[in-house]
Amino acid sequence: MAEQKNSIIAVKELTVGYGSKVVAKNINFTLEPGVLCGIVGVNGIGKSTLLRTLANFQPKLSGGIEIQNKPLESHSPSELAQKLGVVLTEQPASKNLTVQELIALGRQPYTNWIGTLTSADKEHIQKSIDAFLLEELRQNKCHELSDGQLQRVLIARAMAQDTPLILLDEPTTHLDLFHKVQILKLLQQLAHQNQKTIVFTTHEIDLAIQLCDKILILDGDTNPSGDPCQLIEQKHFERLFPSEMVQFDAKTGSFKVNK
Numbered sequence: 001m002a003e004q005k006n007s008i009i010a011v012k013e014l015t016v017g018y019g020s021k022v023v024a025k026n027i028n029f030t031l032e033p034g035v036l037c038g039i040v041g042v043n044g045i046g047k048s049t050l051l052r053t054l055a056n057f058q059p060k061l062s063g064g065i066e067i068q069n070k071p072l073e074s075h076s077p078s079e080l081a082q083k084l085g086v087v088l089t090e091q092p093a094s095k096n097l098t099v100q101e102l103i104a105l106g107r108q109p110y111t112n113w114i115g116t117l118t119s120a121d122k123e124h125i126q127k128s129i130d131a132f133l134l135e136e137l138r139q140n141k142c143h144e145l146s147d148g149q150l151q152r153v154l155i156a157r158a159m160a161q162d163t164p165l166i167l168l169d170e171p172t173t174h175l176d177l178f179h180k181v182q183i184l185k186l187l188q189q190l191a192h193q194n195q196k197t198i199v200f201t202t203h204e205i206d207l208a209i210q211l212c213d214k215i216l217i218l219d220g221d222t223n224p225s226g227d228p229c230q231l232i233e234q235k236h237f238e239r240l241f242p243s244e245m246v247q248f249d250a251k252t253g254s255f256k257v258n259k
């Protein structure tokens with residue numbers, strides 16, 4: 001991915017891990033506005049560690065992360081809250097809230113200390129409820145929702161936060177195929193229609209190939225990134241898993257089990 005002046009996020013020679021333990025290194029990519037980007041790779045390769053580092057939840061070990069051309073670490077918490085929305089897999093502590101109340105929390109970076117919502121805040125909340133098909137559920141408590149519904153609520157909260165960059169850790173875990181596709185299509189729509197840059201970790205490589213504009217493959221080596229067709233042509237997916245078990249079919253862009 002070439003470096004761009006209007007980049008939303010630029011990652012250079014990044015190493016992530018815990019203390020002296022390096023989990024992944026040589027991570028380089030740049031994303032412009034309106035791009036849906038999936039991070040893929042085998043279990044334990046460092047997808048969540050990378051995502052948490054990009055989200056400023058844990059320190060990088062070395063290298064650079066810039067959000068809109070400014071180092072991540074130079075942002076104040078309130079500045080970051082207006083640039084970066086994060087959706088993690090952990091269940092929210094606030095499950096006793098209604099759908100509408102949880103989504104309204106997305107407006108916190110913009111409200112005063114007692115949280116008064118302006119008409120602009122209410123408009124953002126309504127648009128997020130509509131975009132994620134939540135009108136009928138708006139008064140339901142979050143603990144009453146299915147996994148797929150709750151995931152839509154958490155992403156709607158990030159949409160209401162109205163940041164140029166949204167990071168999500170495995171947003172399709174525990175969902176059936178229909179709901180995985182639904183979530184990824186809604187994310188694609190949010191990226192393309194609202195010019196949001198969305199980065200998510202996933203094990204759904206086939207779906208990411210079909211729906212993402214860019215993919216970052218964590219492979220423990222060069223960590224290639226680019227548009228899915230380019231990565232297929234360069235045979236990067238073929239090297240992802242041991243070939244005696246599963247093989248990548250470049251024609252269909254999907255994996256096949258060796259029987």
Ligand SMILES: Nc1ncnc2c1ncn2[C@@H]1O[C@H](COP(=O)(O)OP(=O)(O)OP(=O)(O)O)[C@@H](O)[C@H]1O
Nearest residue numbers: 018021023041042043044045046047048049050201
């Ligand atoms: N808090 C921690 N302290 C030390 N090591 C950790 C910590 N959390 C994760 N790790 C290790 O970091 C490595 C990468 O884990 P991570 O969860 O980032 O991988 P992943 O690619 O997201 O895996 P998965 O696909 O299974 O979710 C693993 O070896 C894991 O054991």
